[in-house]
Amino acid sequence: MGGTPVLRCVVRTFGPAVDVVTTETYDPPRPGPGEVSVRMLMASVNPSDLVTISGAYASRTTLPFVPGFEGVGVVEATGPGVRGLAAGQRVLPIGSAGAWQQTKVAEARWCLPVLPHLTDEQAATSYINPLTALLMLRQYVDPGMDGGATGTGVPGAAGAPGVVVNAAASAIGRMAIRMLNRDGVEPVAVVRHPRSREQLAGLRTAAVLCTSDAAVRESLPAVVREAAGGRPPAVVLDAVGGAEGGDLARALAPGGTLVHYGLLSGRPLPPSLATERPDVRIVLFRLRDWVHTADPARLTDALARAQRLVADGTAASAVAHVLPLTDVREALRREAAPGRTGKILLRAD
Ligand SMILES: NC(=O)c1ccc[n+]([C@@H]2O[C@H](COP(=O)([O-])OP(=O)(O)OC[C@H]3O[C@@H](n4cnc5c(N)ncnc54)[C@H](OP(=O)(O)O)[C@@H]3O)[C@@H](O)[C@H]2O)c1
Structure with a gap:
């Protein structure tokens, strides 16, 4: 054991985050070989944290554990053999x-x-969503139009692919739309509440479709094609899954791609899709997989690019509330509240 007791959140049983996350003090260990001790400043609350706490990944999550996949801190001490990091340096400790x-x-x-x-708030939201949006657009939206935000190819709307973004008012949805806009693409945005339209103000879209409207929900593939100017889209960025994800896959042009990266509906894509639309590609994107297999220099470069997009506003996150770690239960209640307009952050001081 190393020093003064500090505060941490802990999960001892899986369940709804608001019920199972507790706080406690403990003595942090000194950093061992190859390790550093990071004094955390600010962390974000993301859907991936809540899903992990719920037990959805129980097979690869050992209890008890401290949640939080994204946050910024300052190096306090380095263990034996650590090169290139010094006390006082601000870092994002990622990968766990x-x-x-x-x-x-x-x-x-x-x-x-x-x-x-970057401010601490910007830094604490500069990894998961910005990097995911950047990588998905780089990999799955035609690189020929991807020179503005994502950094390769030649920008320009001529010949740009039709793109659909659902959960469009989510933090990552808005980032993806801003990145597409920089590349001259105006995607079709899909939201589930009329109030989300306000959160898309200032973003350029071909249309904003709201699935609370029965006429939209019941004929989604046709409505999406019509909203895209009669041209079936080439790419769907799907964070919802379930029936909505299935209908958006049905709207795709032959050879199109559904990038399935979130399960906000809590339901998988319809299994029948593979036989219904064998001509479309359905890919699962998980940042975790990319990060854990990427060459370290490539990871550092991509994160630096994502952070530049945060700094210039393209990949910025609106922040709804910043609460201290001691108020984590209140933070989680606000996270779950309907109509939340931005991220919930936890201050570690
Ligand atoms: N695969 C990856 O590596 C990866 C990386 C980053 C993010 N993601 C995923 O991306 C999604 C969004 O993340 P985020 O951090 O941007 O979320 P967020 O903004 O913190 O919150 C999600 C928002 O989506 C909306 N929403 C919830 N359920 C919905 C549904 N069934 N249909 C449509 N909209 C719904 C909610 O807004 P309303 O209640 O106002 O509708 C909510 O505010 C999550 O599923 C997350 O896991 C995946």
Whole structure:
């Protein structure tokens, strides 16, 4: 054991986050070989945290654990053999849970640099959504139109693919739309509440479709094609799954791609899709898979690019509330409240 007791959130049984996350004090260990001790400053609450706490990934989650896949901190101490990191440096300790605590002991190789001019709030939201949006667009939206935000190819709307973004008012949905806009693409946005239209103000879209409207929900493939100017879309970015994800796959042009990256509906895509539309590609995107297999230099470069997009506003997240770790239950209640307009952040001081 290492020093002064610090606060951490802990999950001892799986369940709804608001019921099972508790706080406690503990003595953090000193960093071992190749490790650093990071004094956390700010962490975000993301759907992936809530899903992990619920037990959906119980087979790869050992109880008890400290939640939080995204947060920023300052290196406090380095263990034996650590090169390239020094006390006082601001870092994002990624690649494992544990951001919802005052001190995270992490492997030095997973502590990535933070652009100096990002605020702590920006830094604490500069990894999961910005990097996912950037990588999905790079990999699955035609690289020929991807020079503006994503950094390769030549930008321009001529010949740009039709793109659909659902859960469009989510933090990542808005980022993806802003990135597409920089590349000259105006996607069809799909939301589930009329109030979400306000959150899309200032973004350029071909149309905003609301699935609370029965006429939209019941004929979604046809409505999407019509909204895209009669041209079936080439790419759908799907964070919802279930019936909605299935209908958006049905709207795709032959050879099109549904990038399935979230399960906000809690339901899988319809199994019949594979036989109904054998001509479309359905890919599952998981940031975790990319991060854990990427070459370290590529990961650092991609994260730096994502952070630049946060700094210039393209991949910025609206922040609804910042609460101290001691109020984690209240933070989780606000996370679950309908009509939330931005991210919930946890302050670790
Ligand atoms: N695969 C990956 O590697 C990866 C990486 C990043 C994010 N994601 C996924 O991306 C999704 C969005 O993440 P985020 O951080 O941007 O979320 P967020 O903004 O914090 O919250 C999600 C928002 O989506 C809306 N929503 C919830 N259920 C919905 C549904 N059934 N249909 C349509 N909209 C719904 C909610 O708004 P309203 O209640 O106002 O509708 C909610 O505010 C999550 O599923 C997350 O897991 C995946």
